[in-house]
Amino acid sequence: MTWVAGVEGSAYGVTNLPYGVFSRDGEEPRVGVRIGDLVLDLAGAEEAGLVLAAGAFRAPALNRFMALGRPQWTAARQRIVELLTDPAHRPAVEPLLVPLDAVRLHLPFEVADYVDFYSSEHHAGNVGQIFRPGQPPLLPNWKHLPIGYHGRAGTVVVSGTPVVRPSGQRASSAGPVYGASVRLDIEAEVGFVVGVPSPLGSRVSADDFADHVFGVVLVNDWSARDIQAWEYQPLGPFLGKSFATSVSAWVTPLDALADAFVPAPEQDPPVADYLRDVPHLGLDLRLSVEWNGERVTEPPFDTMYWTPAQQLAHLTVNGASLRTGDLYASGTVSGPERGQVGSFLELTWGGAEPVKFADGATRTFLEDGDAVTITATAPGPDGTTVALGEVSGTILPAR
Incomplete structure (x- = not known):
């Protein structure tokens, strides 16, 4: 169960959490994860020390994070779930949630082949x-x-x-x-x-x-x-x-x-x-x-x-x-x-x-x-x- 309001019953709940790349006016694209109709700014979360990804979430595409491999993918996902479900993290995480209709979505990864x-x-x-x-x-x-x-x-x-x-x-x-x-x-x-x-x-x-x-x-x-x-x-x-x-x-x-x-x-x-x-x-x-x-x-x-x-x-x-x-x-x-x-x-x-x-x-x-x-x-x-x-x-x- 997440503390994020409006997510209960959503097909974009904490069992989903897809990754994407987004930006707002005047900002550089960065990695986020979708929860309901919100985007969790993972670049901001990493800058705040809430999640570790070797700087990959501050990149303008998912490639750096994807290259880290399954152990790191699993660890990051577990941490994101923790941030979105443990009320103790709410004060630090809630300011990093952005309405989906306020962002521009980009091609989420650089296509190699x-x-x-x-x-x-x-x-x-x-x-x-x-x-x-x-x-x-x-x-x-x-x-x-x-x-x-x-x-x-x-x-x-x-x-x-x-x-x-x-x-x-x-x-x-x-x-x-x-x-x-x-x-x-x-x-x-x-x-x-x-x-x-x-x-x-x-x-x-x-x-x-x-x-x-x-x-x-x-x-x-x-x-x-x-x-x-x-x-x-x-x-x-x-x-x-x-x-x-x-x-x-x-x-x-x-x-x-x-x-x-x-x-x-x-x-x-x-x-x-x-x-x-x-x-x-x-x-x-x-x-x-x-x-x-x-x-x-x-x-x-x-x-x-x-x-x-x-x-x-x-x-x-x-x-x-x-x-x-x-x-x-x-x-x-x-x-x-x-x-x-x-x-x-x-x-x-x-x-x-x-x-x-x-x-x-x-x-x-x-x-x-x-x-x-x-x-x-x-x-x-x-x-x-x-x-x-x-x-x-x-x-x-x-x-």
Whole structure:
């Protein structure tokens, strides 16, 4: 139980405590932690000697703190919980609480590398049917390794950043044409943020997932389907994906999701030895996607075929190093039902079945001015709910 007023029943209670980076007018960005609709200024707490983090909380990004490793993450979290629950600390801590609506939120960590996976069997099957009608929906390699591609770290942006409609080449009956994308889409995903690096030439075992991964963010991997369809064979996504990827402003630490780990779907055929994760666990995250304020789909993350630990093992099996601030995303989260898909490509079945809104408007893909917000919750201890930071964006016209 926290002494902070107004937090009881909040999905941002002391069982959550996500980290972010914030600033107020005239101040430099610094690290904070969210409690209810307030931000605890951890830089101020560290300056006052209330918490120890080797100066990391006074940095303008989470990278220095994430690089300290799990023992320090756990110790800092325990101390923050103590500060927010023991009334004896209230006189010193209360002045460091800032209303959320009085701050500006920044990209919470400096993105080192960005990798996106393709780990939902339901999503991959749907896309296969849409893009390759009459052929097997899954390609022969899909159940043998987590498919992924390297994205563009420099275009990862914080939630709320407007997204400019991308331009590029797309196919037409008269041949390829250049112009603004007309099939702009979303991909509702979950991202994993690396704290502890690994040396080049080494491998990270699936068993070491929690020693390297600091926390979780929600991700919207905006996708230009017409550009993607023309360019993706034989090398995969490029300009159709690299113009913007939005992430939530809050990083939920793995410790806050301890009660959300659940058995992952059975894998058949058996996977290679380096991909065996024991126990084989996914996360019970319930995503929700709002399109112009209306909820249109609710993807379940616990249906994902490849687990976050397997993705990390595959990412490094060739000796690729991890760096503090690496972000790897799950790929689109889709369940078995139409109302559980994580992309509008699937929701409208390639544009053939438009979505109708309450005001009578219809959509197949995103139009200029459209806004999308992705939220998610997870079970916490003792029946509590843990909310992940939302990720939102609004489409601006092409330039």
